Amino acid sequence: MEIQVTKLRELMELFKPVVPKKSAIPITAYIRLSEGKAIATDLETMVIADLPEVEEPMLLPYASLADMLKYVPGNETLKIEVQNKKVSLAWSGGTASYPTEAVQDFPVLPEVPTT
Numbered sequence: 001m002e003i004q005v006t007k008l009r010e011l012m013e014l015f016k017p018v019v020p021k022k023s024a025i026p027i028t029a030y031i032r033l034s035e036g037k038a039i040a041t042d043l044e045t046m047v048i049a050d051l052p053e054v055e056e057p058m059l060l061p062y063a064s065l066a067d068m069l070k071y072v073p074g075n076e077t078l079k080i081e082v083q084n085k086k087v088s089l090a091w092s093g094g095t096a097s098y099p100t101e102a103v104q105d106f107p108v109l110p111e112v113p114t115t
Helices: 005-015 062-069
Strands: 002-004 030-034 037-041 046-050 058-061 077-083 086-091 094-099
Touching (some): 002 005, 005 037, 005 046, 005 062, 005 077, 030 062, 058 062, 058 077, 058 086
Antiparallel strands (some): 030 037, 030 058, 037 046, 077 086, 086 094
């Protein structure tokens, strides 16, 4: 998956209020990317944003990603890949990798009735 750093920063700001700093359920410290959407939850509130760049399901560690993005220029394109419980990020000026969890461990989305 490739995404503009500026767009990812905006997404992280949107999710900031719902990603708990400390939680009894560690999986809520991640952002889920799947099916063209990005999702964050604290189990009481859920924020869902369209993200058409998503190619494969993955979990991104919110705090680690937010810290890393402080040092990457906004005009950069970030390449994100997941392999063997590790998420790797690459841009023209560097790389980073962080442990991740299985996507199926993220809280299930509630059904939203459509009328």
